[in-house]
Amino acid sequence: MHNIFVYCEIEDGQIAEVSLELLSKGRFLANRLKCKLEAVVLGDKLDNIGKQIMPYGADVIHIADDKRLYPYMTLPHSAIVKGIFEEEKPQIGLFGATSIGRDLAPRIASALKCGLTADCTALEIGNHTENKTKKEYRDLLYQIRPAFGGNIIATIINPDTRPQLATVREGVMKKEMLSPDHKGVVKNVDPGKWLKDEDFVIRIIERHIESRKVNIKNAGIIVSGGYGVGSRENFQLLYDLAGVLGGEVAGSRAAVDGGFIDHERQVGQTGVTVRPKLYIACGISGQIQHRAGMDQSAIIISINNDPDAPINQIADYTIIGDLTEIIPKMIKYYQKNTK
Amino acid sequence: MKGLKIIVLAKQVPDTRNVGRDAMKADGTVNRAALPAIFNPEDLNALELALRIKDNNPGTTITVLTMGPGRAAEIIREAMYRGADKGYVITDRKFAGSDTLATSYALALAVKKLAPFHIVIAGRQAIDGDTAQVGPQVAEKLGLPQITYAEEILSFRKEEITVKRRLERGVETVSAPMPLVITVHSSAPECRARHAKYTIKYKRARSLSELQDTSEDYLQLQKDRPYLVIQEWSVDDIGADVEQLGLSGSPTKVRKIENVVFAGRESRLLSSSDDDIEDLMKELITNHTVG
Numbered sequence: 001m002h003n004i005f006v007y008c009e010i011e012d013g014q015i016a017e018v019s020l021e022l023l024s025k026g027r028f029l030a031n032r033l034k035c036k037l038e039a040v041v042l043g044d045k046l047d048n049i050g051k052q053i054m055p056y057g058a059d060v061i062h063i064a065d066d067k068r069l070y071p072y073m074t075l076p077h078s079a080i081v082k083g084i085f086e087e088e089k090p091q092i093g094l095f096g097a098t099s100i101g102r103d104l105a106p107r108i109a110s111a112l113k114c115g116l117t118a119d120c121t122a123l124e125i126g127n128h129t130e131n132k133t134k135k136e137y138r139d140l141l142y143q144i145r146p147a148f149g150g151n152i153i154a155t156i157i158n159p160d161t162r163p164q165l166a167t168v169r170e171g172v173m174k175k176e177m178l179s180p181d182h183k184g185v186v187k188n189v190d191p192g193k194w195l196k197d198e199d200f201v202i203r204i205i206e207r208h209i210e211s212r213k214v215n216i217k218n219a220g221i222i223v224s225g226g227y228g229v230g231s232r233e234n235f236q237l238l239y240d241l242a243g244v245l246g247g248e249v250a251g252s253r254a255a256v257d258g259g260f261i262d263h264e265r266q267v268g269q270t271g272v273t274v275r276p277k278l279y280i281a282c283g284i285s286g287q288i289q290h291r292a293g294m295d296q297s298a299i300i301i302s303i304n305n306d307p308d309a310p311i312n313q314i315a316d317y318t319i320i321g322d323l324t325e326i327i328p329k330m331i332k333y334y335q336k337n338t339k
Numbered sequence: 340m341k342g343l344k345i346i347v348l349a350k351q352v353p354d355t356r357n358v359g360r361d362a363m364k365a366d367g368t369v370n371r372a373a374l375p376a377i378f379n380p381e382d383l384n385a386l387e388l389a390l391r392i393k394d395n396n397p398g399t400t401i402t403v404l405t406m407g408p409g410r411a412a413e414i415i416r417e418a419m420y421r422g423a424d425k426g427y428v429i430t431d432r433k434f435a436g437s438d439t440l441a442t443s444y445a446l447a448l449a450v451k452k453l454a455p456f457h458i459v460i461a462g463r464q465a466i467d468g469d470t471a472q473v474g475p476q477v478a479e480k481l482g483l484p485q486i487t488y489a490e491e492i493l494s495f496r497k498e499e500i501t502v503k504r505r506l507e508r509g510v511e512t513v514s515a516p517m518p519l520v521i522t523v524h525s526s527a528p529e530c531r532a533r534h535a536k537y538t539i540k541y542k543r544a545r546s547l548s549e550l551q552d553t554s555e556d557y558l559q560l561q562k563d564r565p566y567l568v569i570q571e572w573s574v575d576d577i578g579a580d581v582e583q584l585g586l587s588g589s590p591t592k593v594r595k596i597e598n599v600v601f602a603g604r605e606s607r608l609l610s611s612s613d614d615d616i617e618d619l620m621k622e623l624i625t626n627h628t629v630g
């Protein structure tokens with residue numbers, strides 16, 4: 001009772017990355033709250049799924065294995081998750097902020113009349129004193145999220161209702177395996193208990209899901225490289241930085257023309273227009289055609305060995321120097337100060 | 340199919356997209372005066388989807404519902420200029436502070452008041468609260484199926500509608516019976532421009548609160564031309580339980596708000612020294628830009 005539940009999504013027979021990230025975060029929170037971590041998986045042919053989840057620290061795995069449960073459909077999945085939550089009374093429920101999680105979680109929150117916080121970028125445990133009544137609440141989930149187009153960060157709490165539900169985007173939490181030997185209990189759920197014929201009124205006629213595709217447009221953090229990066233090999237540095245920050249890699253046209261990265265990642269007038277909360281321009285001079293695609297970014301960092309590069313005029317921070325020296329330091333000091 | 344009844348949910352929002360550097364005051368709060376109030380962008384996509392259904396199904400009516408302050412009637416007029424038939428502003432001080440659960444409770448009651456209907460169409464997400472929760476929650480409260488992230492309506496057959504959905508990494512085509520709730524993705528067609536004929540017809544449509552702020556005599560005008568009345572609904576009009584509205588009906592509470600825009604925002608020059616880089620990373624972590 002009162003455990004932490006993670007709704008796990010299935011992608012090509014595998015647990016989705018975002019779900020593994022949430023399990024990792026869930027494990028951390030469960031240790032903090034001294035409760036159990038439980039996973040919920042709904043799908044078809046889930047024989048091996050328990051093995052994928054356990055190393056991430058789940059103590060209990062609820063599996064509903066039924067061919068009607070894949071691919072995902074709103075009504076059957078929400079009926080079952082709601083049913084499990086009503087029986088198990090979790091204190092926290094986590095969902096990916098994905099096409100699936102953002103379709104499902106609001107329905108659950110509405111049905112259970114509980115709070116749901118969208119697109120959290122951090123989850124912490126803390127206490128709260130209600131201003132008016134001075135009532136004390138212990139061990140609430142602080143759900144930290146950007147809103148207002150990314151211009152503010154709000155800390156949201158649900159003092160009085162349970163479960164406390166939150167969605168989190170892929171790449172925000174860190175995926176960390178607890179132990180390859182961690183063992184949990186599998187509980188097979190009979191979906192028939194909660195499903196009704198009406199839950200299948202929507203029919204999927206066709207699906208085209210592409211394998212992972214670059215999406216720099218929606219990335220909150222973009223590490224972008226220009227001709228100054230020098231080579232395709234050096235671009236690995238940018239991928240490393242983007243990896244630890246949870247961002248995407250992009251580039252200027254000169255970097256694309258130079259064969260350092262693919263055209264789908266080009267930012268600018270003849271590429272994609274992006275508006276991330278953080279744009280790190282590495283070895284980009286900042287010609288107008290490039291700036292047209294990124295000057296609305298909330299914060300711009302320029303890394304350039306030329307103090308007079310035009311990009312510096314619109315940058316909030318300009319680091320003067322060689323990017324091959326600076327980027328590894330950014331990774332190092334990011335990691336040192338987050339943990 | 341002939342003559343559908345469609346309800347479009349639309350929200351008036353501050354334009355948070357092109358937040359210039361003057362959009363934040365020196366004290367770090369949002370300078371609302373610098374942010375114009377606009378028709379939520381994806382709600383315009385939703386309206387266009389409704390208008391296309393109307394184009395192909397003569398006799399269809401489109402009713403726009405918005406919850407917000409009295410001046411939200413502006414977006415109802417805007418919708419009428421493009422071909423919507425009428426609209427209601429759900430407005431009452433008791434709605435203030437509603438989170439998505441309380442908002443969807445009120446919207447669902449208002450939708451029920453307009454029943455029977457075939458389709459409720461909402462935007463995917465509003466650009467201020469940014470949650471994308473209201474559409475699915477309204478569907479749940481109405482006990483209806485939902486199709487989220489709609490991009491295109493492919494066909495109507497009997498009572499069934501076929502819709503193409505835009506997912507993160509692909510598309511999905513689904514069929515569903517009506518009534519249902521659809522939320523519309525920004526990749527759907529852009530909304531058409533105002534139509535001259537409707538703009539002239541509805542130019543003087545006003546809500547009651549708007550009339551209170553004007554000296555012109557609209558009352559006679561509205562008596563002669565009832566289509567110029569934009570109705571307002573209060574908590575009582577939709578039969579809502581006050582406890583389920585506003586702050587008391589909202590399980591989520593905002594504990595703290597921080598501004599991510601730096602004070603001043605002047606450019607800072609850093610060297611590649613370890614100290615400079617470590618300070619920068621610490622600053623970015625502290626103000627939640629990263630981490």
Ligand SMILES: Cc1cc2nc3c(=O)[nH]c(=O)nc-3n(C[C@H](O)[C@H](O)[C@H](O)COP(=O)(O)OP(=O)(O)OC[C@H]3O[C@@H](n4cnc5c(N)ncnc54)[C@H](O)[C@@H]3O)c2cc1C
Binds near residue numbers: 254270287
């Ligand atoms: C019609 C048209 C459309 C265009 N559309 C686009 C577009 O969509 N997107 C786009 O990006 N461009 C576009 N361009 C091209 C644009 O004009 C520039 O040529 C291009 O943006 C330059 O790319 P860059 O900044 O990477 O390269 P450069 O201008 O060569 O700049 C390289 C920068 O790297 C710095 N540097 C070098 N070595 C290092 C190092 N070791 N460490 C740190 N810094 C270093 C240099 O000081 C320099 O500032 C377009 C041009 C035209 C005419």
Ligand SMILES: Cc1cc2nc3c(=O)[nH]c(=O)nc-3n(C[C@H](O)[C@H](O)[C@H](O)COP(=O)(O)OP(=O)(O)OC[C@H]3O[C@@H](n4cnc5c(N)ncnc54)[C@H](O)[C@@H]3O)c2cc1C
Binds near residue numbers: 152406407460
């Ligand atoms: C900083 C901040 C953070 C917040 N975080 C959360 C949170 O995490 N969880 C939460 O529950 N609430 C949250 N809220 C409250 C939430 O913004 C409001 O409840 C808001 O009225 C509806 O949410 P939204 O703007 O996210 O709409 P969305 O759910 O994004 O809107 C989707 C669609 O629903 C329709 N719609 C939404 N609102 C209306 C309306 N008033 N009238 C007509 N149609 C409408 C529109 O078609 C719209 O496109 C937050 C508010 C703030 C200021």
